[in-house]
Amino acid sequence: MEGADLYLGWRTALLGLATLQILLLAVALLVETGNRVANRTLAALLAVLAGLLIPYAIGFAGFYDAFRWLTFAPFAIPLAVGPLLYGYAASLADGRLPPRWRAHLAPPVLQLAWFALCFLLPADLKWDWYTGGHRTFVAPLFQAMEIVSLAAYAFALRGVLRRQRTRLADQRSDDDRFSARWLGRLQAAILIGLVTQTGFWLWSLITGGIDFFQETGLYLALAALGLYLGVAGWRHGALPVPLPAPLPPVVAEPPTSSPPPDWAVVATDVDHRVREAGWWREPDLTLPRLSRLLGTNTGRLSRALNLGLGVNFSTFVNGLRAEGVAGALRADPDADLLDLAFDMGFASKASFNRAFKSRFGMAPSQYRRSVSDHDFADPEAKLRRVAL
Incomplete structure (x- = not known):
């Protein structure tokens, strides 16, 4: 009723503190100078998540009993969560929002208008x-609608993640530095949120409805999700856009009478020249950069690697780096592994370990122990492993 006493309990304290922190993280993302489109989209998402928490933070304190006019105050617009997550993922990958993205905002705009009119x-x-x-x-x-929206955008994010991983592996040798792993964690966070919300929704249906206090767990989980997205997104906020937005498909040229290149021969020449020149040691080597060094174009180089060697660009370059580390270990088994990895061009310990094991079938530390064995058989003599 109007004039009811307000009460600052632990629920209000936790949700209020989380809301404030989420809003501060949104402000931090707004001033970040990296991928500005992605950071601003994530800041908008954090503001929406904070808006979802506000009714419960003030509701547990008794604001809606004391001030009935707050009913329908348009704080919470949950239908905006899915589109903003999708827009953030796409802009993190491409540096721009997806095509026709404004159309995705129609449902949340209508939901906002509904609450505003009712208010x-x-x-x-x-x-x-x-x-x-x-x-x-x-x-x-x-x-x-909110559950269906989250499920649909979680599925759409899966496509963004798959495309991003493929493009990074095809065009960058330092793909681990960029957003594919973060996008994978983002997708997992969305799925956790979806499962949690669906569980509370089913609980409400089965029991005939749950009250304000029984939803505490849902909104504490939402607060944790918002804080995670804010902190992790801020940590990734300085990453540049790794690749330009994908171009439209190229129309195939009419067939000519000249025979197609022997891609195995082309790839062998590429492999020899790259090894001799040592270009693979550049930490941020990209497909366009290597194409210029070789005096060719990206399409021809990509086909040479894919069709001639059976590997993508990242696997090719990081395989050469792994071979460089292995050669250094054979010369000096006591050398520091990470120093060797960074000297050979690896951008992270994780990418080094993965590439080395893919190339040699064993971890770098195991390889180092093996080179001291008199019966050691050098894997360099074997055909390069394919690890697409």
């Missing part, structure tokens, strides 16, 4: 509508 109703009518028709018909519809 403007006279106080008595507003409360009757909130406890009557809205709670019976509109709120369940919104909840179903």
Whole structure:
């Protein structure tokens, strides 16, 4: 009722503190100078997540009992979460929002307009509508739409992640530095949120409805998710866009009478020249950069590696780096592994360990122990492993 006492309990304290921290992280992302499109989109997402927490942070304190006019205040717009997550993932990969992205914002804009119109109703009518028709018909519809939206955008994010991993492996040798792993964690976070929300929704359906306090776990989980996205997104905020936005497909040229290149021969020449010149030691070597060094174009070099050697660009370059580390270990088994890895061009310990094991079938430390064995058989003599 109007004039009810306010109460600052542990629920309000936790959710209020989380909301403040999420908003501060959103501000930090707005001033980040890296991938500005992605950072601003994530800042908008964090603001939406903070808005989802506000009704519960103030509700547990008794604000809605003390101030009934706050009913329908348009703090929470959950239908905006999915589109903003998708926009953030796409802009993190391409440096721009996906095509026709504004159309994805239509449902959350309509949801915002609905709450704003209901908020403007006279106080008595507003409360009757909130406890009557809205709670019976509109709120369940919104909840179903929110779950479907999150599921659809989680699936769409899977496509963004798959495309990004493929493009990075095809064009960069330092692909581990960029956003594919973070996008994978982002997708996992969305799925956790989706499962949590669906679980509470099913609980409400089975039991005939759950009250404000029974939803505490859902909103504490939402607060944790918002803090994770904010902190991890801020840590990745300085990453540049690793690749330009994908170009439209190239129309195939009409067939000519000249025979196609022997890609195995072309690839052998590329492999020899790259080894001799030592270009593979450049930490940020890319497909366009290597193409210029070889005096060719990216399409021809990519086909040579894929068709001639059966590997993508990242596997090719990091395989040469792994061979460089192996050669250095044979010369000096006591050398520091990480120093060797960075000297050979690896960007991280994780990428070094993965590439080395892919190339030689064993971890770098195991290889170092093996070179002291009198019966050691050098894997260099074997055909390069394929690890697409």
